Amino acid sequence: xxxxxxxxVYPSAGAPIYQQLMQQVKFQIASGRLSPGDxxxxxxxxxxxxxxxxxxxxxxYSILEREGVLTRDRGQGMIVATQTTRGALKExxxxxxxxLREVIVKAHQLGLDTNEVxxxxxxxxxxxxxxxxxxx
Amino acid sequence: xxxxxxxxVYPSAGAPIYQQLMQQVKFQIASGRLSPGDxxxxxxxxxxxxxxxxxxxxxxYSILEREGVLTRDRGQGMIVATQTTRGALKExxxxxxxxLREVIVKAHQLGLDTNEVxxxxxxxxxxxxxxxxxxx
Amino acid sequence: xxxxxxxxVYPSAGAPIYQQLMQQVKFQIASGRLSPGDxxxxxxxxxxxxxxxxxxxxxxYSILEREGVLTRDRGQGMIVATQTTRGALKExxxxxxxxLREVIVKAHQLGLDTNEVxxxxxxxxxxxxxxxxxxx
Amino acid sequence: xxxxxxxxVYPSAGAPIYQQLMQQVKFQIASGRLSPGDxxxxxxxxxxxxxxxxxxxxxxYSILEREGVLTRDRGQGMIVATQTTRGALKExxxxxxxxLREVIVKAHQLGLDTNEVxxxxxxxxxxxxxxxxxxx
DNA sequence: GTGGTCTAGACCACA
DNA sequence: GTGGTCTAGACCACA
Numbered sequence: 001x002x003x004x005x006x007x008x009v010y011p012s013a014g015a016p017i018y019q020q021l022m023q024q025v026k027f028q029i030a031s032g033r034l035s036p037g038d039x040x041x042x043x044x045x046x047x048x049x050x051x052x053x054x055x056x057x058x059x060x061y062s063i064l065e066r067e068g069v070l071t072r073d074r075g076q077g078m079i080v081a082t083q084t085t086r087g088a089l090k091e092x093x094x095x096x097x098x099x100l101r102e103v104i105v106k107a108h109q110l111g112l113d114t115n116e117v118x119x120x121x122x123x124x125x126x127x128x129x130x131x132x133x134x135x136x
Numbered sequence: 137x138x139x140x141x142x143x144x145v146y147p148s149a150g151a152p153i154y155q156q157l158m159q160q161v162k163f164q165i166a167s168g169r170l171s172p173g174d175x176x177x178x179x180x181x182x183x184x185x186x187x188x189x190x191x192x193x194x195x196x197y198s199i200l201e202r203e204g205v206l207t208r209d210r211g212q213g214m215i216v217a218t219q220t221t222r223g224a225l226k227e228x229x230x231x232x233x234x235x236l237r238e239v240i241v242k243a244h245q246l247g248l249d250t251n252e253v254x255x256x257x258x259x260x261x262x263x264x265x266x267x268x269x270x271x272x
Numbered sequence: 273x274x275x276x277x278x279x280x281v282y283p284s285a286g287a288p289i290y291q292q293l294m295q296q297v298k299f300q301i302a303s304g305r306l307s308p309g310d311x312x313x314x315x316x317x318x319x320x321x322x323x324x325x326x327x328x329x330x331x332x333y334s335i336l337e338r339e340g341v342l343t344r345d346r347g348q349g350m351i352v353a354t355q356t357t358r359g360a361l362k363e364x365x366x367x368x369x370x371x372l373r374e375v376i377v378k379a380h381q382l383g384l385d386t387n388e389v390x391x392x393x394x395x396x397x398x399x400x401x402x403x404x405x406x407x408x
Numbered sequence: 409x410x411x412x413x414x415x416x417v418y419p420s421a422g423a424p425i426y427q428q429l430m431q432q433v434k435f436q437i438a439s440g441r442l443s444p445g446d447x448x449x450x451x452x453x454x455x456x457x458x459x460x461x462x463x464x465x466x467x468x469y470s471i472l473e474r475e476g477v478l479t480r481d482r483g484q485g486m487i488v489a490t491q492t493t494r495g496a497l498k499e500x501x502x503x504x505x506x507x508l509r510e511v512i513v514k515a516h517q518l519g520l521d522t523n524e525v526x527x528x529x530x531x532x533x534x535x536x537x538x539x540x541x542x543x544x
Numbered sequence: 545g546t547g548g549t550c551t552a553g554a555c556c557a558c559a
Numbered sequence: 560g561t562g563g564t565c566t567a568g569a570c571c572a573c574a
Contacts, residue, residue, distance in 0.1 A: 018550090023238075030240050042561065052551090055550075058564095077561060081424070095242070096242060105163055125250045299513055314546065344547065346546075347545070347547085348545090365524075367514070368520055372532055378507050382493065383500065388501075390533070397512070397526070474558095
């Protein structure tokens with residue numbers, strides 16, 4: 001229980017529940033709060049706690065397994081997989097740039113300017129680095 | 137206006153061609169190189185120049201129309217729609233933050249750190265501001 | 273209707289139904305019987321014909337979409353996506369070799385020797401080439 | 409027997425290490441370099457040599473034991489189990505054909521044609537036969 | 545019409 | 560105990 005990872009859900013948020021769950025797992029891993037080998041809460045445990053259907057949790061876990069983010073430990077549960085980085089640095093940078101271009105497009109659609117983007121991103125990255133240091 | 141904007145296509149780039157076209161229109165609008173009222177190259181012109189199927193171009197334009205990015209000027213072509221910004225500032229910021237969270241997740245998956253994200257994003261934003269000034 | 277693609281299912285086969293469906297789509301694409309842009313039978317149509325639950329068909333389609341094999345054409349159905357080949361030739365060969373190693377391992381476990389493997393594979397590849405020629 | 413067989417590991421190879429180890433044991437058995445009754449390197453020996461966690465080696469061995477590939481010789485180590493071939497010839501051929509169908513699908517996805525598949529597989533099978541002759 | 549999400553609940557394999 | 564598969568059926572967005 002101590003410090004163990006817990007899901008939350010905004011039933012009224014736009015995104016489907018299973019995507020919210022997936023997003024949380026990925027973000028926790030990116031921030032270092034979940035590490036390779038860590039167990040995730042079981043399907044049933046999560047479903048009961050969030051008052052949602054076990055299938056919904058299972059769907060999130062299955063997709064994450066297919067994506068290589070989680071590994072199934074038969075009879076035990078789902079664990080965070082060892083991250084594998086593939087491809088040349090240039091290619092990986094290009095992939096991120098493509099997503100950053102989407103950020104720019106989205107910001108413009110929302111009427112938010114360059115400074116706004118930076119002032120939103122900076123604290124998010126800072127918080128990330130802080131966690132990593134704190135957890136080391 | 138004619139000749140102002142041209143599409144390009146990477147046939148091997150992973151993303152479907154119509155999505156590449158959509159992305160370019162949006163990015164050009166975000167960077168101010170395309171403004172409300174500007175005409176886009178015609179379906180036929182684009183299809184001939186890029187040696188792709190006219191249906192592909194038409195599909196991109198139709199989806200952008202549905203999204204409110206373009207307006208159909210009957211018999212004349214497609215024009216950039218007047219941008220409408222909806223929702224409270226907080227909500228719009230939250231929407232962008234959600235996309236920025238995806239950036240963080242993606243960067244981590246690709247093995248790129250905080251500094252890397254900033255050093256990729258900064259020149260992209262700078263280029264944007266430069267264009268806006270130049271085009272004003 | 274003419275020549276349109278149809279699914280079949282072996283309820284007693286080891287593999288789950290949704291995986292059987294996925295496998296068939298992929299194989300039909302590999303053999304050239306399904307080409308980029310072709311529409312697949314609708315979820316409901318398939319479910320009725322095979323007497324299975326629509327969710328099961330939908331699951332197969334969703335995974336194939338996530339894998340980039342199919343694309344959703346909103347309101348119309350699922351279509352075969354344009355195939356994109358990524359990575360250097362050496363890397364792609366290595367990936368296939370890794371699967372071929374599994375074939376060898378499996379053959380041994382089943383007590384089938386080298387000649388047996390070749391005499392099973394040859395007609396399968398020959399049939400493939402024949403179809404491609406015939407459909408050109 | 410000691411020193412007969414050694415593991416290797418590609419830390420960056422995508423597949424989890426325990427799966428790489430499992431794959432190697434199976435391949436060595438298939439190629440005749442490991443025979444029923446042979447001892448495998450101990451968990452500690454392997455872990456030290458490859459600089460990996462002993463749990464990782466142990467996990468590979470446990471799964472192989474569960475699959476009937478290895479047998480635990482209490483206090484001594486793991487030995488290669490006697491292979492048992494089950495089922496009618498037709499059924500075993502069908503099982504292999506299903507895996508060969510996956511090869512065809514994968515080859516197509518990777519943009520490799522029929523000839524390519526054969527020219528990759530042939531030397532692999534040839535090497536196998538050579539080893540079997542040499543080791544007899 | 546199209547596919548997507550979610551629920552409630554049965555049954556399965558694996559450990 | 561763990562997750563996976565499948566059903567029956569409701570309701571949704573999009574076109």
